[in-house]
Structures are given as C-alpha cells and as structure tokens.
Amino acid sequence: MKKKLCMLLALLLVVTTLGACGNGAAPASTASASASGGNPTDKTPIKVAVAGPLTGNYSEYGIGFDAACKIMVDKWNKDGGINGRPIELLSYDEKSSTEEGLAIAQLLCGEDNFYGVVGHFSASMAVGTLYTEERVPLISASSSSAGFTGQGDCCFRLNATISTETMGMLECAKTAGKTKLGVVYLNNDWGRNAYDNLKTLLQEKGNEDWEIVDAEEIAGGDMDYNAVISNLNAAGAETAIMFCYYDSVVPFTIKARTVMPDLNIVCGVNCYNDTFLKVGGKDVEGCMAPSVFAAVSDDPDVKYFVDEYKARTTQVPSSLTAQAYDAMGVLLTAIAENNGELDKEAILKSIQNNDYKGVTGSCSFSENRDATRNFSPMVVSNGQWIYY
Amino acid sequence: MFVEQLINGLAIGTIYALVAVGYSLVFGILRLVNFTHSSVYTLGAFMVYVGVEYLHLNIFLAILFSLVTTGFAGVMIDKMGLEPLRKKGASKISAMITTIGLSYIIINCLNIAFGSQIIRFPDLFNYGTFKLLGATIAWQQVIIGAVALILLVALSIFINRTRIGLAMRAVQQEPSAAAINGINVNMIISLTFFLGAASAAIAGTLIASYNQYLRSSMGDIVGLKAFAAAVLGGIGSLPGSVLGGLIIGVSESMAVYKLGGSYIDMVAFSLLFLVLLIRPYGILGRKGSTKV
Amino acid sequence: MALLEAKGITKKFGGLVAVDKLSFEVKQGEIVSIIGPNGAGKTTVFNMITGIYEIDEGEIVFDNKVISNKSPIYIVEAGISRTFQNIRLFKQMRVIENVMVGTHIKTNYNFFDALFRTKRFRNEERKATQKAIDILESIDLGDYINDYANNLPYGLQRRLEIARAIATGAKLLILDEPAAGMNPQESENLLNFIRSLQAKGYTILIIEHDMNVVMNISDRIYVMDYGKRIANGTPSEIASNPDVIKAYLGDASEILEEDDAV
Incomplete structure (x- = not known):
C-alpha cells in the first residue's frame, strides 16, 4: 500500500511537471504564404525566426516578442513579401532556459533559406558566437548584458545599453525636480551592475545634478519592503531609482505610498508594460520610466502596431515588445534592400548601416552594434503611460 | 530609525509566529513536519480573495469563509493524505514526503486557477501613519501585530485552559493513554489540523492585506522562515514558536537596517544554525519535550 | 451474572x-x-x-x-478503564489535569461553548474540576493536586494512574x-x-x-x-x-x- 502511494505520488509529480512544460520544442510555423507579384519563378519562402521564452518564469516577454514579430511579418506578407517571395516566421520557445535556447540556435543554423533571428532571452549570452560563426544576424530586443554585442559581429542590440537607460532614468528624476536619489537594486548581476554603472556615470558627470543619499540591495519578490523604505525615508531620498523587475517595483511602491507618499519612483524600461499598470493600479500612478516607445503616440505606425497588438493579445504592447517589433522591421528591411541577392554579408552590412524609423524611433547602431536610443521621460497617469 | 525598524520586525515577526505555531501544533501531536503548511497559508489568503471577488462577500464574511474552507482543507489533508498512512503503520518519512507532494498539488491547483502573477488584495487596515519617538509607523503594522498577538493568546488559552486543549495536550504526551481514557484521538488530530490551517489562513490573509497583493508563490519563503522560527524556538513549544517568530522578524529588519536588504533571507537560517549549535532543541525546547 | x-x-x-x-x-x-x-x-x-x-x-x-x-x-x-505496565501519565501536566483528562469523556459542551466560554462551558468546567478534586482526595492524593505528575514519587504515580482510570467513571x-x-x-x-x-x-x-x-x-x-x-x-x-x-x-x-x- 505504501509502495502504491509512493508510486501515485511520484506519478502526480511527474504529471504536474510535464504539464508545466507541455508546449514541446516543435516550431510553431506561421507561414503566411499569401505573397503575390514579384518574381513569378521563385516562390521559396524567406525564413526568419523569433526565439523567446513562451513558457516558464519569463514567458510574458517571449509571448510579447512572438506576437510583435508576427504582426511585422504579416504586414510585410500583406504587401507582397520580399521580391515576391513570402516570408516564413519560425517561432521557437526558449522555455526560460539557456540550454533550450542553445539547442534552438543549433537547429536554426541548419535551416535553408534562413536569414536572421530576433530575440533570445535567457540564452542571449550563449548563442551569439554560434550565430556569428554561421553568419546569421541576431538582433536582441532585450539584452542588458554589457558583453552581448562583443560575442561577434553578427550580434546587434536594439535595447538601450544599461548606461543609456540609466541616463534616461536620471533625466526622469531631474525632470521631476527630485534629485536626491535612493537606489534600490536587485542582488543579482544585472542589479549590481546597474548600480555600479550609475555611480560611474555620476562621477563622469561631476555629480552636479544628482546625489545618491542611500542605496539598498534587495532580494526581490515577496519580501517585506518596509525595512528598506524606512532606510530610504531616514536618508531623505526624494527619488527611488529602481533597478529591479516590476514584481518587486509594484510591492515596493504599494508599501512606499503609505510611509513616503511624496517619493518619486523611477523604474526601468521593463516596467513599461500592461501588467505593471494593472497590478499596480492607483498605487503606481505617478511612477516614472524612460521609454523609447509611447503607446499613446499619434504616429500612424505606432497606432497600427498598438491596435493590431491589442486585437491579437488584448494587451497594450510593452516597450520591449515594441523593440522586438522594430528589430524584425530592421531585419526584413535589410534583407529586402539586397534585391534577390540574399548575400549574408551584405545583409549584415545593411543592418549595421540602417536608417530605419520604427515605432521606437531611430534604430541606428553604433560601431559596436549597440543601438543609439533617445529616451523620453514617461509617467503613469490614469492607468496608462504618457509623456511627462 | 531603530524604533521604526523594530516595529517593522515585530509586525512581520508576529506573522511568522502565527505560521510557526501551526508547524508546532501538528509536530507536537504527530511528530511530523507538515510541509503542506505553507501552501495552506497561501490557500487561506486566496480563499479570502475568492470570497470577496467571486462570491461578493463583505470582507469579514470572506475571512470567515476562508477560515472554514481552509480549516476544512487542513482536516482533509490529514484524513485523506496522512491518516491512511498512520493506519497502515507507514514510516514518518513517507508521511513527510506525502505532505511535500500535497503542498505542490495545492500550489499547482492555485496556479491553474489563478495564474502565478501578482493579484491585488484589499487593504484592510490602511489608516495611514503616526509618529512614535520620531519614527514613522504605519497603523497597519500595529494592527497586524495586534491581531496576530490576540490570536496567539487566544490559542494559548484554548490549549492551556480548556478541557479540549487538555485533551490535545494529553494526546501529545501519551496518545495511547489518552485513547484509553476516552479521548477520541482522531478527532483531536483533526482539530489540531483545523486550528493549524485556520491560523495559517489568518496569517496569509494578514500578509496579503499588508502587502496588498497575493500570488501563488507567497508561501514559499514565509513557510520556510516560519518553520525556522518554530525550530529556533523549540518545535512543539507554543511560546517557543512565538519567540522564534519574533526573533527572526526583528533580526531580519535589523539586518536590512545594518547590512542591507540582500541579507534578509540569510539571517533567519544563520540564526537558526547558531542557536541549534548551542541549544540543539531550540530556545524553549527540551530534550524529548512534548509540551505545547 | x-x-x-x-x-x-x-x-x-x-x-x-x-x-x-x-x-x-x-x-x-x-x-x-x-x-x-x-x-x-x-x-x-x-x-x-x-x-x-x-x-x-x-x-x-x-x-x-x-x-x-x-x-x-x-x-x-x-x-472499563486501565492502567499501563510502564506508567503512562501525562507527565508534563499537573496531577489534577491528569485526572481531568479522565473526565473528558463526560464533557458536555462543544467547541463553540469553549471558544466563547459560555455559561454551560463554565459550569461543566467547574463540575469537572470539583469531581477531580473529590477523586484525588478520596485516594489521599489531595495534597499533590497542583504538582506536576513528573515530580510525584513512583508509588504515587501508580496511584494517580488509577485515579485517572477512576475518573472516566469506570x-x-x-x-x-x-x-x-x-x-x-x-x-x-x-x-x-x-x-x-x-x-x-x-x-x-x-x-x-x-x-x-x-x-x-x-x-x-x-x-x-x-x-x-x-x-x-x-x-x-x-x-x-x-x-x-x-x-x-x-x-x-x-x-x-x-x-x-x-
């Protein structure tokens, strides 16, 4: 009987585990072969890919990348594809795992008629050299690791570097006129790196406009933030610079509203998303973030993207999602520029020298393939992100 | 500043204490670490949420609803998962593994039903702040501490001053003698699980209201720390659990105050480690002690 | 018969x-x-x-x-009530509590009575306490009512175990x-x-x-x-x-x- 129970228990555990990762590794191909016109002889699809976590802890990011890239590819196919050839988007689930991401990269490098990848999330730092060896362009919409583009000359980053984003956050604090900073950073590589970077930036700038009055390293998640807030309060912080994810920013903000109602909370671009607004509710009103993307913009391209994204996912696209959309735009434009040639080196060169104007603004790259981005301070007002 | 951090620590400490008592109650009676306790704590908070959001109850009825359903869930964990094992004379380790498995099942069910994201929870005690010795203190902290403390005192009176409590202590000390003196041992075990689950439900509700959100993973860390608190104070000892909870709560806020926020999770277990080196049975625990 | x-x-x-x-x-x-x-x-x-x-x-x-x-x-x-070959008292309870465990079976109040300490609850508790005292006095344990069972001499522990058995109304x-x-x-x-x-x-x-x-x-x-x-x-x-x-x-x-x- 004991044995049976143990077996049953083991079985249950296995079933629940399997259930959690039920979406297998098979690519969800979305070949929209509705292409028309162009060269009537060659209808072989041009393949591009998006890879991101569709399941697991970071699934919200991957799902956003996936939807955004589909919208961009569908738009191109509706306009006749590239040179009459349809575009086929290969969509892979990285499952929030580095190993899985690497396996996907190996699979992709074996594809015929394949010209580039948007994404990777957990495996960004593991796949760069592989793609570079195979001369496949990789455009990341989210990588925050300093060394990402150093992996090889096929690695491009449309996401702002940590310094650029931090400058954007500092500008937010300055715009709000609250420059006594309390830095709250996550105790992982990214959080510590961001904080070190901030200190370096302030030294370079001669530390005139801002002053760090307190820095709090946090474990993140479901911790009791009151102790941290007490420290910030005692140090006289006016602005909290949040180097942490929205699942820490929201609980922090809720608590801060009681004890420090006047605290200006500036978070990173990762908080520019719908869940942050929904869960935060009235408490995140007034939170600031630098963003290259504003869903409220009147620009027709932005409107098209936001409406299409809302129709497909019922959500407002996040800043990172918009970057993925533009990354796919940059990739397809570069492929299209080399009429019929489809020479990999030429495509890489076109990406490097692009003058693409996307929903996140100019997408040009610096010499070392990092995007040069322009941030605008945004603020939460009436449940949405608007220009400050 | 010190006062502020002390209050922060005491507020969270009473919650740890309330959860720790549940570990102690069940351990005292079955000599079993009940790992479903942290998921029952989470379940309790979700049941209040269900009461408010789906059954449209007012908050007090929702809490009552949660107490009854969560308490009942605690009893069912024993009746369906553990009592059959006891009857077959299974080892303690099988029972313990069963509780770990059941805990995963409960959390998985919550995940399927509500997702793993943050869900907003009504703030029950937001009455702003007040000043004490120059420190800014939120009323909600005081109220949470007071509610938890009142419950702990009530529980202690129940166990030490009523004959049902007497029966509970009897079962803990000598189950066979208790049975032979007419105590329905299974009923007492069920009652213990009910009390443990209901106090966890209240603790979960207090925390959810304190943080103003809940999510299915909210019991992971609190459950472990409360368990540490129970062992620190001497598992099986009710005053020990309370003391352990308060010590861990205060030392955590002091760690944030003096060392920084990333030390918060380390403190509880470092403390546990040190105390057990000096007092292997916990601060108020005794060797072979069976006293609640 | x-x-x-x-x-x-x-x-x-x-x-x-x-x-x-x-x-x-x-x-x-x-x-x-x-x-x-x-x-x-x-x-x-x-x-x-x-x-x-x-x-x-x-x-x-x-x-x-x-x-x-x-x-x-x-x-x-x-x-029917029994004692054990190796004494099984509730050692960390007082002598009177040990005997009151025996009277538990006759308890005539429920959980909510206990929770709210109703009149019925208080009466029952008083009766039970008095009965326990009577039993203890009748077998010459009256002087030890508030001692912990653990601290009684061996012979008296035996006697207390019998008192507890008596308290069940056996x-x-x-x-x-x-x-x-x-x-x-x-x-x-x-x-x-x-x-x-x-x-x-x-x-x-x-x-x-x-x-x-x-x-x-x-x-x-x-x-x-x-x-x-x-x-x-x-x-x-x-x-x-x-x-x-x-x-x-x-x-x-x-x-x-x-x-x-x-």
Whole structure:
C-alpha cells in the first residue's frame, strides 16, 4: 500500500511537471504564404525566426516578442513579401532556459533559406558566437548584458545599453525636480551592475545634478519592503531609482505610498508594460520610466502596431515588445534592400548601416552594434503611460 | 530609525509566529513536519480573495469563509493524505514526503486557477501613519501585530485552559493513554489540523492585506522562515514558536537596517544554525519535550 | 451474572497464536488476577479487552454488552478503564489535569461553548474540576493536586494512574502489573489501596508477577501459559496446582518483565 502511494505520488509529480512544460520544442510555423507579384519563378519562402521564452518564469516577454514579430511579418506578407517571395516566421520557445535556447540556435543554423533571428532571452549570452560563426544576424530586443554585442559581429542590440537607460532614468528624476536619489537594486548581476554603472556615470558627470543619499540591495519578490523604505525615508531620498523587475517595483511602491507618499519612483524600461499598470493600479500612478516607445503616440505606425497588438493579445504592447517589433522591421528591411541577392554579408552590412524609423524611433547602431536610443521621460497617469 | 525598524520586525515577526505555531501544533501531536503548511497559508489568503471577488462577500464574511474552507482543507489533508498512512503503520518519512507532494498539488491547483502573477488584495487596515519617538509607523503594522498577538493568546488559552486543549495536550504526551481514557484521538488530530490551517489562513490573509497583493508563490519563503522560527524556538513549544517568530522578524529588519536588504533571507537560517549549535532543541525546547 | 466475560477469545500475530481460545469471567465486586510466565499472553488479553487489538475469534461481553472489536472510546464509555505496565501519565501536566483528562469523556459542551466560554462551558468546567478534586482526595492524593505528575514519587504515580482510570467513571479497573518496580513497603501500601477500591464497589482485574501481591489480594486467579488457560481457582487452590508449579518451574526466578506490546 505504501509502495502504491509512493508510486501515485511520484506519478502526480511527474504529471504536474510535464504539464508545466507541455508546449514541446516543435516550431510553431506561421507561414503566411499569401505573397503575390514579384518574381513569378521563385516562390521559396524567406525564413526568419523569433526565439523567446513562451513558457516558464519569463514567458510574458517571449509571448510579447512572438506576437510583435508576427504582426511585422504579416504586414510585410500583406504587401507582397520580399521580391515576391513570402516570408516564413519560425517561432521557437526558449522555455526560460539557456540550454533550450542553445539547442534552438543549433537547429536554426541548419535551416535553408534562413536569414536572421530576433530575440533570445535567457540564452542571449550563449548563442551569439554560434550565430556569428554561421553568419546569421541576431538582433536582441532585450539584452542588458554589457558583453552581448562583443560575442561577434553578427550580434546587434536594439535595447538601450544599461548606461543609456540609466541616463534616461536620471533625466526622469531631474525632470521631476527630485534629485536626491535612493537606489534600490536587485542582488543579482544585472542589479549590481546597474548600480555600479550609475555611480560611474555620476562621477563622469561631476555629480552636479544628482546625489545618491542611500542605496539598498534587495532580494526581490515577496519580501517585506518596509525595512528598506524606512532606510530610504531616514536618508531623505526624494527619488527611488529602481533597478529591479516590476514584481518587486509594484510591492515596493504599494508599501512606499503609505510611509513616503511624496517619493518619486523611477523604474526601468521593463516596467513599461500592461501588467505593471494593472497590478499596480492607483498605487503606481505617478511612477516614472524612460521609454523609447509611447503607446499613446499619434504616429500612424505606432497606432497600427498598438491596435493590431491589442486585437491579437488584448494587451497594450510593452516597450520591449515594441523593440522586438522594430528589430524584425530592421531585419526584413535589410534583407529586402539586397534585391534577390540574399548575400549574408551584405545583409549584415545593411543592418549595421540602417536608417530605419520604427515605432521606437531611430534604430541606428553604433560601431559596436549597440543601438543609439533617445529616451523620453514617461509617467503613469490614469492607468496608462504618457509623456511627462 | 531603530524604533521604526523594530516595529517593522515585530509586525512581520508576529506573522511568522502565527505560521510557526501551526508547524508546532501538528509536530507536537504527530511528530511530523507538515510541509503542506505553507501552501495552506497561501490557500487561506486566496480563499479570502475568492470570497470577496467571486462570491461578493463583505470582507469579514470572506475571512470567515476562508477560515472554514481552509480549516476544512487542513482536516482533509490529514484524513485523506496522512491518516491512511498512520493506519497502515507507514514510516514518518513517507508521511513527510506525502505532505511535500500535497503542498505542490495545492500550489499547482492555485496556479491553474489563478495564474502565478501578482493579484491585488484589499487593504484592510490602511489608516495611514503616526509618529512614535520620531519614527514613522504605519497603523497597519500595529494592527497586524495586534491581531496576530490576540490570536496567539487566544490559542494559548484554548490549549492551556480548556478541557479540549487538555485533551490535545494529553494526546501529545501519551496518545495511547489518552485513547484509553476516552479521548477520541482522531478527532483531536483533526482539530489540531483545523486550528493549524485556520491560523495559517489568518496569517496569509494578514500578509496579503499588508502587502496588498497575493500570488501563488507567497508561501514559499514565509513557510520556510516560519518553520525556522518554530525550530529556533523549540518545535512543539507554543511560546517557543512565538519567540522564534519574533526573533527572526526583528533580526531580519535589523539586518536590512545594518547590512542591507540582500541579507534578509540569510539571517533567519544563520540564526537558526547558531542557536541549534548551542541549544540543539531550540530556545524553549527540551530534550524529548512534548509540551505545547 | 458476570460483569466481564471472555468467551473463547483468540488473537493471532501472523502464524503465532498469542491467545488461544481463552475464557474467563469477572464477577461484580471481585478482584481477579491473571498470572502466567513471560510471553504467556497476559498483556495481549488486556489489549483485546480495551479495544487496542481486534480479536480474531470469540467474544467479550461486559455489562450485558458485546464489547469485542469495538473502539477504545466505546469501551471506556461502557465502563472499563486501565492502567499501563510502564506508567503512562501525562507527565508534563499537573496531577489534577491528569485526572481531568479522565473526565473528558463526560464533557458536555462543544467547541463553540469553549471558544466563547459560555455559561454551560463554565459550569461543566467547574463540575469537572470539583469531581477531580473529590477523586484525588478520596485516594489521599489531595495534597499533590497542583504538582506536576513528573515530580510525584513512583508509588504515587501508580496511584494517580488509577485515579485517572477512576475518573472516566469506570466500573471495572484493569491494572497491568501495578506493583512492578515497587519495594515491599510500596507494595503493601498498594495492596491496601486496591482493597479500599474494592470496598468502594469497584471490580478489579489484575495482571501481576509479584506472587505475594497476587496471593494476598485476589479472590480468584486464572493461570495462563502459551496463550492458553491452564488453571483457575482461589489462591490456595492455585498454589497447590501441579500444572501451575510446572509452568513456573522453568521460569521461577522471573524478574524481567514481559514486553508491553501496545
């Protein structure tokens, strides 16, 4: 009987585990072969890919990348594809795992008629050299690791570097006129790196406009933030610079509203998303973030993207999602520029020298393939992100 | 500043204490670490949420609803998962593994039903702040501490001053003698699980209201720390659990105050480690002690 | 009419027959002893009577009710209570609390009464406390009411265990080796105590190794060996029974106690 129970228990555990990762590794191909016109002889699809976590802890990011890239590819196919050839988007689930991401990269490098990848999330730092060896362009919409583009000359980053984003956050604090900073950073590589970077930036700038009055390293998640807030309060912080994810920013903000109602909370671009607004509710009103993307913009391209994204996912696209959309735009434009040639080196060169104007603004790259981005301070007002 | 951090620590400490008592109650009676306790704590908070959001109850009825359903869930964990094992004379380790498995099942069910994201929870005690010795203190902290403390005192009176409590202590000390003196041992075990689950439900509700959100993973860390608190104070000892909870709560806020926020999770277990080196049975625990 | 009657009761553990078609009876007001060498099955018989073991064959009747294979609680309610070979007091409770556990069975209030401390609850508690005090005073433990059971001398711990059994309202007290570990003086006191219980109207069934105790106190004696009854009669009859002498010869200097298998 004991044995049976143990077996049953083991079985249950296995079933629940399997259930959690039920979406297998098979690519969800979305070949929209509705292409028309162009060269009537060659209808072989041009393949591009998006890879991101569709399941697991970071699934919200991957799902956003996936939807955004589909919208961009569908738009191109509706306009006749590239040179009459349809575009086929290969969509892979990285499952929030580095190993899985690497396996996907190996699979992709074996594809015929394949010209580039948007994404990777957990495996960004593991796949760069592989793609570079195979001369496949990789455009990341989210990588925050300093060394990402150093992996090889096929690695491009449309996401702002940590310094650029931090400058954007500092500008937010300055715009709000609250420059006594309390830095709250996550105790992982990214959080510590961001904080070190901030200190370096302030030294370079001669530390005139801002002053760090307190820095709090946090474990993140479901911790009791009151102790941290007490420290910030005692140090006289006016602005909290949040180097942490929205699942820490929201609980922090809720608590801060009681004890420090006047605290200006500036978070990173990762908080520019719908869940942050929904869960935060009235408490995140007034939170600031630098963003290259504003869903409220009147620009027709932005409107098209936001409406299409809302129709497909019922959500407002996040800043990172918009970057993925533009990354796919940059990739397809570069492929299209080399009429019929489809020479990999030429495509890489076109990406490097692009003058693409996307929903996140100019997408040009610096010499070392990092995007040069322009941030605008945004603020939460009436449940949405608007220009400050 | 010190006062502020002390209050922060005491507020969270009473919650740890309330959860720790549940570990102690069940351990005292079955000599079993009940790992479903942290998921029952989470379940309790979700049941209040269900009461408010789906059954449209007012908050007090929702809490009552949660107490009854969560308490009942605690009893069912024993009746369906553990009592059959006891009857077959299974080892303690099988029972313990069963509780770990059941805990995963409960959390998985919550995940399927509500997702793993943050869900907003009504703030029950937001009455702003007040000043004490120059420190800014939120009323909600005081109220949470007071509610938890009142419950702990009530529980202690129940166990030490009523004959049902007497029966509970009897079962803990000598189950066979208790049975032979007419105590329905299974009923007492069920009652213990009910009390443990209901106090966890209240603790979960207090925390959810304190943080103003809940999510299915909210019991992971609190459950472990409360368990540490129970062992620190001497598992099986009710005053020990309370003391352990308060010590861990205060030392955590002091760690944030003096060392920084990333030390918060380390403190509880470092403390546990040190105390057990000096007092292997916990601060108020005794060797072979069976006293609640 | 017997108060307790066992009719051909049998208990098997796997292939081993621990108790084999045993029959005996205890009449109202009697002191009856069951004796036998180690492993004869005496404690098993007690566990069968008190519902800790199920019985495989036969029937036990108490006070005109069949009690075999009923729950321990049913049996306590029917009026049987026991003590243990190795004392099982609630050692970290006070003396009075130990006795009040015995009265638990008669509790007439529910959980909510306790929670809100209703009038009924307070009355019940007061009655129970008074009853416990009465019992303790009647057996000369009145001076120790507030002591912890752990701190009582050994002889008094035995006595307290009996008090707890009495508190359940039992008519039949089953005492499992009450004189175990006692010096002659303590044994003597115990004998007097048991006789005083008989005088108060209790019926008593004893398992005992101490022959002095058994011969002095018993009205009748049953002798068991290898799970079977080999003799019964008055102490003088038993003393001269050749079967009994034979059974005890191989094990005459019995000191080690039978392992209590509860």
